[in-house]
Amino acid sequence: MKDFIVMLGRRFMNFVKYAGGVSILLGETLFWIPMPPLRRKQVVEQMSKIGVDSLPIVAMISLFTGMVLALQSAYQMQRFAAEMYIAALVAVSMSRELGPVLTALIVAGRVGASITAELGTMKVTEQIDALETLATNPIKYLVVPRFLALIVMLPILTLFADVIGGLGGYIIGTMKLNISHGMYMKNTWEPLKYKDIYTGLIKSFFFGIIICITACYEGMKTEGGAEGVGRSTTASVVVSFILIIASDCFFTALFYFVGKQ
Amino acid sequence: MIEIIDLCKSFDGHKVLDNLNLRINTGDTTVIIGRSGCGKSVLLKHIIGLLRPDSGHVLIDGKDVTKMDEKQLNDVRLKFGMLFQGAALFDSLNVFNNVAFGLNEHSNVSFDEKAKRVAECLSLVGLKDIEDKKPAELSGGMRKRVGLARAICMKPRILLYDEPTTGVDPIMGDAVNDLIAELHNKLKVTSIAVTHDMSSAYKIADKIAMLYNGSIRAEGTPEEIKNTKDPIVRQFITGASKGPITEGIDFQHLITE
Numbered sequence: 001m002k003d004f005i006v007m008l009g010r011r012f013m014n015f016v017k018y019a020g021g022v023s024i025l026l027g028e029t030l031f032w033i034p035m036p037p038l039r040r041k042q043v044v045e046q047m048s049k050i051g052v053d054s055l056p057i058v059a060m061i062s063l064f065t066g067m068v069l070a071l072q073s074a075y076q077m078q079r080f081a082a083e084m085y086i087a088a089l090v091a092v093s094m095s096r097e098l099g100p101v102l103t104a105l106i107v108a109g110r111v112g113a114s115i116t117a118e119l120g121t122m123k124v125t126e127q128i129d130a131l132e133t134l135a136t137n138p139i140k141y142l143v144v145p146r147f148l149a150l151i152v153m154l155p156i157l158t159l160f161a162d163v164i165g166g167l168g169g170y171i172i173g174t175m176k177l178n179i180s181h182g183m184y185m186k187n188t189w190e191p192l193k194y195k196d197i198y199t200g201l202i203k204s205f206f207f208g209i210i211i212c213i214t215a216c217y218e219g220m221k222t223e224g225g226a227e228g229v230g231r232s233t234t235a236s237v238v239v240s241f242i243l244i245i246a247s248d249c250f251f252t253a254l255f256y257f258v259g260k261q
Numbered sequence: 262m263i264e265i266i267d268l269c270k271s272f273d274g275h276k277v278l279d280n281l282n283l284r285i286n287t288g289d290t291t292v293i294i295g296r297s298g299c300g301k302s303v304l305l306k307h308i309i310g311l312l313r314p315d316s317g318h319v320l321i322d323g324k325d326v327t328k329m330d331e332k333q334l335n336d337v338r339l340k341f342g343m344l345f346q347g348a349a350l351f352d353s354l355n356v357f358n359n360v361a362f363g364l365n366e367h368s369n370v371s372f373d374e375k376a377k378r379v380a381e382c383l384s385l386v387g388l389k390d391i392e393d394k395k396p397a398e399l400s401g402g403m404r405k406r407v408g409l410a411r412a413i414c415m416k417p418r419i420l421l422y423d424e425p426t427t428g429v430d431p432i433m434g435d436a437v438n439d440l441i442a443e444l445h446n447k448l449k450v451t452s453i454a455v456t457h458d459m460s461s462a463y464k465i466a467d468k469i470a471m472l473y474n475g476s477i478r479a480e481g482t483p484e485e486i487k488n489t490k491d492p493i494v495r496q497f498i499t500g501a502s503k504g505p506i507t508e509g510i511d512f513q514h515l516i517t518e
Contacts, residue, residue, distance in 0.1 A: 130349035134363050135335035
């Protein structure tokens with residue numbers, strides 16, 4: 001029993017330490033953003049790595065998700081002869097939920113892991129120490145460009161995912177379920193409100209913060225050579241996934257209750 | 262002058278530095294020797310402010326680096342150049358941008374001036390025409406030299422070397438020693454090297470200090486250290502596996518297991 005309590009206490013302390021470390025890193029990142037130099041070139045480089053390079057995989061997964069969503073809902077809705085609502089279902093669920101969450105999960109897996117591996121390798125090979133000895137703040141040099149790139153590019157990628165997901169639904173709706181082009185488009189745009197889109201984008205903005213800070217924190221606290229880099233990379237992806245899903249639940253509830261009032 | 266006063270540092274309850282005191286004279290090359298893992302690199306990282314001590318002081322020209330904020334520390338760090346054990350070159354940058362890193366970050370000099378300075382630093386370490394290469398394309402010895410070129414690019418007053426001859430073959434190790442001695446003479450800097458390579462220590466040091474159990478066990482000129490009567494220092498400098506340092510430690514299992 002005593003061992004169990006000790007273990008619980010230790011886990012709790014580790015959790016507090018982790019939460020504290022992540023919060024400090026977020027605070028320092030926000031502090032360093034407006035400080036000169038602005039490092040535009042590095043931000044643009046990261047935007048390309050994080051955003052442009054992720055577009056093909058985001059597009060592919062969104063397309064298939066839109067198609068699957070249309071097919072699965074057709075299976076249910078055909079029973080009520082309500083296939084024409086498939087367009088609305090695909091558009092609203094892509095923009096409110098699947099677009100932001102799927103894009104965030106893809107980017108956490110693809111970009112978050114690579115940020116952790118890169119920073120982790122820099123940590124274990126003393127490159128981060130070398131930055132400091134050259135009177136350069138590692139958070140300003142390494143974290144801030146990635147942070148800015150992620151909070152800008154993740155919402156943009158999410159917009160692409162919304163549109164391409166809708167296209168997936170359109171392909172199935174018009175080619176397989178015999179819904180006319182005009183009817184599909186009408187049923188996509190009419191039920192879709194601005195709120196559906198911007199709540200999704202707000203979510204993806206915060207998902208960007210989660211992915212960047214988790215990945216950078218895990219990378220910068222890496223210890224123990226190649227094995228440590230592997231461990232940190234796994235932890236970065238797992239923690240990001242959990243935080244993305246948990247915060248999605250929080251934001252969905254928040255928008256639901258705020259929207260009702 | 263660098264003064265280290267009563268420096269203490271622990272990691273997870275394990276005392277690495279225990280009331281360490283050391284004085285490093287301006288213009289001298291001081292070599293800190295000791296067994297692997299005894300805290301030599303930790304001491305070096307305290308001198309440049311990469312680590313904060315649990316207690317004690319590190320005075321650089323009378324100013325305590327342990328009490329400085331980040332801006333003050335960065336001003337002090339510009340007076341330092343540091344060569345890391347694995348050179349710690351930035352993988353994403355080519356040799357030119359690695360060497361010119363300090364200039365890119367902390368000066369407004371033109372590209373031509375930067376190119377001239379980089380070529381000058383590379384030639385001081387015996388390299389040329391490798392500006393466009395990435396660190397991954399260089400051999401271990403070349404990486405150390407580029408690391409050294411980066412360390413001297415901002416014309417530092419103090420050079421720190423963390424295990425400068427580790428990871429290179431004996432011939433390249435000797436070349437690195439010659440390079441350190443040559444740079445010391447040409448640049449008139451204060452140098453501090455940590456190493457467990459005694460031939461390197463004898464070759465480059467004006468003063469040798471041995472770190473043992475968290476504090477300085479002995480210090481003196483290379484001759485004084487060579488002729489010491491202290492059994493602990495003697496065992497270390499002769500590299501004997503049996504003696505007071507390894508008392509109670511059985512190395513037999515390394516052979517039999």
